[in-house]
Amino acid sequence: xxxxxxxxxxxxxxxxxxxxxxxxxxxxxxxxxxxxxxxxxxxxxxxxxxxxxxxxxxxxxxxxxxxxxxxxxxxxxxxxxxxxxxxxxxxxxxxxxxxxxxxxxxxxxxxxxxxxxxxxxxxxxxxxxxxxxxxxxxxxxxxxxxxxxxxxxxxxxxxxxxxxxxxxxxxxxxxxxxxxxxxxxxxxxxxxxxxxxxxxxxxxxxxxxxxxxxxxxxxxxxxxxxxxxxxxxxxxxxxxxxxxxxxxxxxxxxxxxxxxxxxxxxxxxxxxxxxxxxxxxxxxxxxxxxxxxxxxxxxxxxxxxxxxxxxxxxxxxxxxxxxxxxxxxxxxxxxxxxxxxxxxxxxxxxxxxxxxxxxxxxxxxxxxxxxxxxxxxxxxxxxxxxxxx
Numbered sequence: 001x002x003x004x005x006x007x008x009x010x011x012x013x014x015x016x017x018x019x020x021x022x023x024x025x026x027x028x029x030x031x032x033x034x035x036x037x038x039x040x041x042x043x044x045x046x047x048x049x050x051x052x053x054x055x056x057x058x059x060x061x062x063x064x065x066x067x068x069x070x071x072x073x074x075x076x077x078x079x080x081x082x083x084x085x086x087x088x089x090x091x092x093x094x095x096x097x098x099x100x101x102x103x104x105x106x107x108x109x110x111x112x113x114x115x116x117x118x119x120x121x122x123x124x125x126x127x128x129x130x131x132x133x134x135x136x137x138x139x140x141x142x143x144x145x146x147x148x149x150x151x152x153x154x155x156x157x158x159x160x161x162x163x164x165x166x167x168x169x170x171x172x173x174x175x176x177x178x179x180x181x182x183x184x185x186x187x188x189x190x191x192x193x194x195x196x197x198x199x200x201x202x203x204x205x206x207x208x209x210x211x212x213x214x215x216x217x218x219x220x221x222x223x224x225x226x227x228x229x230x231x232x233x234x235x236x237x238x239x240x241x242x243x244x245x246x247x248x249x250x251x252x253x254x255x256x257x258x259x260x261x262x263x264x265x266x267x268x269x270x271x272x273x274x275x276x277x278x279x280x281x282x283x284x285x286x287x288x289x290x291x292x293x294x295x296x297x298x299x300x301x302x303x304x305x306x307x308x309x310x311x312x313x314x315x316x317x318x319x320x321x322x323x324x325x326x327x328x329x330x331x332x333x334x335x336x337x338x339x340x341x342x343x344x345x346x347x348x349x350x351x352x353x354x355x356x357x358x359x360x361x362x363x364x365x366x367x368x369x370x371x372x373x374x375x376x377x378x379x380x381x382x383x384x385x386x387x388x389x
Contacts, residue, residue, distance in 0.1 A: 025057070032064060040064045055085025059094070066094055069264065074098040089118040093125050096132075103268040103297050105132035116145075123153035131162050135268050136301065139169045157192050161201035164188035168208050200230045207239070216243060235260075238267035245273065250281045268297050276307050284314040302333035309341055318348030336366035 028043035041064035047057045058081025065074035078095040082088060096111035112129040119125060130146035133139075143166040149159045167184035189206075192199050203226040210219035220243045223236055230236070241256030257274045260266045272294035278287035291311060294304040305328035312321035322345035328338055343358035 028060065032060065032067075037064050037067045041068065053084060055081040055083075055088060055091075057081075058084070059088055059091045062091065062094060062098075066098060069101070071098045071101040075102065087118075089115055092118065093122075093128075096125070097128055100128055100132055101265050103266065103271070103293075105135045105268055106298055106300060108132045109136075116148075120148075121152060123149040123156065123159070126152070127156070127159055127162075130159075130166075134162055134165060134169070136298065137169065139166045142166050143170070155195050157196055157199050157201050160188050160192050160195075161204060164205055165208065168212050200226065200233055203230075204233070204236065211239075216246070219243070232263060234263055234265050235267045237263070238270050238273070241270075241273060241277075245277055245280075248280075250277055253277050269294075271297065272304050272307060275304075275311065279307065279311045279314055282314065284311045287311045300331060302328040302331045302338075305331065306333060306338055306341070309338075309345065313341065313344060313348075316348065318345045321345040322349060334365055336362045336369065339365060 024043070025047050028040055028047055031037075031043055032040035041061065044057060044061040044064055048061055051057050058077050062074045062077035062081065065071070065077060075095055075098040078091045078098065082091050082095065085091075092111050092115035096108040096115060099105070099108035099111060109129065109132050112125055112132065116122075116125040116129060126145045126149035130142045130144075130149060133142035133145060143163060146159055146163040146166065149156070150163060153159060164184065167188075189202060192201050192205070203222055207219040207222040207226070210216070210222060220240065223240050223243075226233070227236055227240070237256045237260035241253045241260065244250075244253035244256060254274065254277055257270050257277065260270045261274075271290045275287040275291035275294060278284065278290070287307075288311060291304060291308045295308065298304055305324045309321045309325035309328065312318070312324060322342060325338060325342040325345060329342070339358045339362035343355045343362060346352070346355035346358055
């Protein structure tokens with residue numbers, strides 16, 4: 001997605017004349033428009049000190065930080081400005097984009113929703129909202145947001161690519177509706193190819209398609225070839241790392257995940273996967289800081305809490321493991337494996353009654369899952385018979 005084109009429009013000049021000893025808002029704006037971001041930052045810091053009750057100057061200072069990739073400072077500054085003047089639409093967008101670049105999609109979503117409600121005709125806001133939702137596996141919501149971005153900007157290949165990702169994820173979650181997956185895949189590939197036949201997104205979609213079809217080797221080869229010519233594309237190293245992790249090639253997985261973190265906007269799940277990798281390598285102490293970051297980024301998602309529980313179990317910290325696993329269950333994880341891990345934590349704490357209860361819930365969840373699989377197979381068999389006729 002192209003960098004925000006409305007940056008210049010967001011430069012809200014402070015009216016009035018500055019005396020000879022006061023900072024000049026016009027001079028600061030001139031530095032910013034000339035691309036002298038460090039100098040503009042210095043000038044706008046003085047302007048903010050002189051006009052601390054004007055929300056616009058915080059937005060301008062936030063833009064200076066943003067353009068220097070100082071996303072934490074940018075987010076904090078936009079928030080200060082919005083407290084004073086919440087009607088500044090561009091500040092909401094830039095706040096959401098800053099939070100996205102900080103790998104905090106759950107924080108970015110409310111900011112971006114606020115922006116899209118104020119400026120529904122801008123594709124940029126819908127796009128960033130969509131990819132934040134997609135990173136949290138909220139595929140249906142992501143598809144809606146990206147669909148709106150597509151209506152506004154139908155030839156944007158980044159929008160089309162991420163919309164196709166929604167289709168792939170949804171098909172995998174639903175058990176693999178390969179007919180709809182193929183149709184959506186082929187439509188999107190055709191649209192991207194018509195716009196840019198050399199687009200890197202075509203390679204990414206092909207890799208995603210191979211993976212969804214169960215051919216991980218082809219998917220991995222496609223990504224490995226793509227990195228040779230496009231080494232700075234967000235998400236590719238992450239996906240490769242996941243392939244290596246499935247194959248228990250831990251060192252290679254870590255190399256890929258760390259390469260992902262070196263990008264400007266890495267996949268937010270990278271911290272989670274590094275933590276998981278270190279845990280599987282039986283180096284749980286190294287896993288903890290990455291899992292703590294994963295939880296800060298996605299506090300309402302169950303997977304980081306489960307991984308934290310696994311890691312504390314590796315360290316024989318049973319009370320901390322139980323607390324993390326209980327949090328995952330509280331957030332909605334009812335899987336047999338999570339209850340089984342919790343039973344081990346309770347057993348390590350000497351709470352045998354609770355351990356037995358957790359084992360019972362694990363068995364119930366396992367039976368329920370088996371029944372769902374059987375029912376799905378029966379439905380699929382019925383559909384196949386209908387197709388034959």
